[in-house]
Amino acid sequence: MLKKKNRTIIDQVEFVCLSELVPKEHLLRTVNESIDFSFIYEKVKDLYSDCTGRPSIDPVVLIKILIIQILYGIPSMRQTIRDAEVNLAYRWFLGYGFQEKIPHFSTFGKNYERRFRESDLFDEIFVQILLEAIQCGFLRTDAAFIDASQVKANANKNKYLRKMAKHRAHKYKRDLLLEINQEREKHGKKPFDDDNDNNNGNQADQTTKEIKESTTDPESGLFHKGEKERCFAYTASVACDSNNFVLAVKAAAGNVHDSQVFSDVFEQVRKRVPDVEAIVVDAGYKTPGICREILEANIVAVMPYKRPVTPEGYFRKYEYVYDEYYDCYLCPNNQVLRYSTTNREGYREYKSNPQICLSCPVRMQCTQSKNHIKVVTHHVWQEYVDIVEDIRHTDWGREMYRKRSETIERVFADAKERHGMRFTRYRGLRKVQHYLTLLFACMNLKKLAMWKKTRGILPRVSSWIFAIWNFTPINATPLPCHLA
Template identity: 70%
Template sequence: MLKKKNRVITDQVEFVCLSELVPQDHLLRLVDASINFDFIYDEVKDLYSDTTGRPSIDPVVLIKLLVLQILYGITSMRQTISDAQVNLAYRWFLGYGFQEKIPHFSTFGKNYERRFKESDLFEKIFERVLFEAIECGFIKADAVFFDASHIKANANKNKYVKKMAQHRVHKYKRELMIEINADRESHGKKPFTDDNDNDSDGTMIEEKEVKESTTDPESGMFHKGEKERCFAYTATVACERNNFILGVKTAPGNVHDSQVFTDVFQDVIEKFNDIKAVVADSGYKTPGVVVKLCKQIKYRLCPTNAP
């Protein structure tokens, strides 16, 4: 028997509870049960005034909007807000009822520029979530996987100025120079001169000509193989076996992956003592990276052989 759905019911008034409409096994229920976002209030309390101004948007809501965007792969905050207006699970996760107005998409951008941009709030949130994962036993960091992704900047590749910029050279290059000069002196030869400046940690600083975007000066000109030459960023990420991110760092697109690797690896190895293997592609196969891995991993596995 053919049946037609009566759509009149959509105009009827019903007494319903928003929480009852969200399935118990929904992903956002699991996230909400696993992470207590209230710690954010303590982190941002100094960024708000206690006496002046209008009541703010709840900072936890602003962060949860970002969580929604990341969890569901939404490409913009405008679209995230648009989806939250009609998605019951999103409203429940944010703590908004049926009739409450979701914040305008520009609200997050304004708060980021005025309050969060110069703070380390997002780093603290990342560390807190990672700590929760460690406490629950989700992290298996015996093997760490490194890779870098290049993200195209929203900048015209033909609009740039040429500048001389300081270029960071791997610390190992200076250590190698010291060893070579010691060997030359032992054989009565004149040591090579080092005309480069050095950082406090011994890292060599060289100067080279670079193209700086007039639209996005923080990006860098990226070109690799047959890929289009463009201004871009590079994001280096370290993950463990269960795909939890243990460390991340962004840099201009003209910075070699191996240079960013050292900073991320040092940060990860200080937090996790059970690393036995590091997996990376051939882009990281440089003398500096190899020496650092051999020294660090060998020391972790056999402390008596510490350099």
């Protein structure tokens, strides 16, 4: 029997509570119960006046609007406000009634420029959510996975200026220079001067390069890798644990190599999770400086095989055997390559005898230089790389590296597919850093809420429970005895 819906009911007056209209299983209800947002008032109280001006919009409401935008991957603040006006769950989460007016979409932008821009509010929100996860025992300390991904900038790739820019100095540059000069003095060589104290024009040429600077967003960087589209972008360097909780995030220009941002991320990880046992990274981070930095912190470094850069048809570097006792190399034809010098990058150079190489039957597989000299390099910190290589060949090392696809790569996939990290509408490094910090804070918050609900944990963990858990990782993979 055909039935027609009576639509007159939509004009009737009903007595109903807004909270009753939000389903018990709704994500925002779970998020709201998982953490007490009142800590934000303490963080921002110094940014507001006590006695002058009109009453402000509740700062918790401003942050919750951003949380809604990120959790549901809404592309703009304007659209977020439009959705909040008609979505009952959004209104309930913000604490607004049926007929209360939702703040204008420009309200957050004005508050950000006037109050939050120079503050550490977003970092403090990130840390507060992470601490909540630590107190619940959700974090695992067996390993931290670090990687970087590009975020397309809000800039036209065809509008740029060519400029000369200085290379970013590594954190360990002075330590390396000190060891280089000790090495050179030991062999009777003149020590190098510090770049920062050298005003020589030739030296400046070595530390600068030509770049393309966007006229739309000068703080972004031109990014191009493989078959990916050439565009202006930012780099998001992120660390997470084995349970995919994000531990640290650092934004940089798209033309800055991942390894140059590693020290900043690694320092944040050590500060927030001081008992982390291993750091797992990809081959792009396999440099002597990074290997040394991790191992000297008494942390295990897990890195994969790094493909050699030797052209096809030539002998690989591992075919040249290093003799530590005599400090020399032996080539595949059993000829000696002796120490020549230590360059500014920290590599010892070992050179062959050109008279021997000239008549060598395998010279074309070794070198085709005009002076018939083969040069093999050996970094002053090579022993750290050798230790990492030994770890790579263990079953435990292979298993830990395999988890990258389940951890940090999954974090980036979720951030881009579900939370809109493929591109940013913000311009400027500081704004992008704040945006990425809050984005990964929301991802942690979502996971924290769902895990609390699944495990039946109360919104606030009591101190005696925290003492019993004592940061003990859940089902953590034990470190092998020979690596402990």
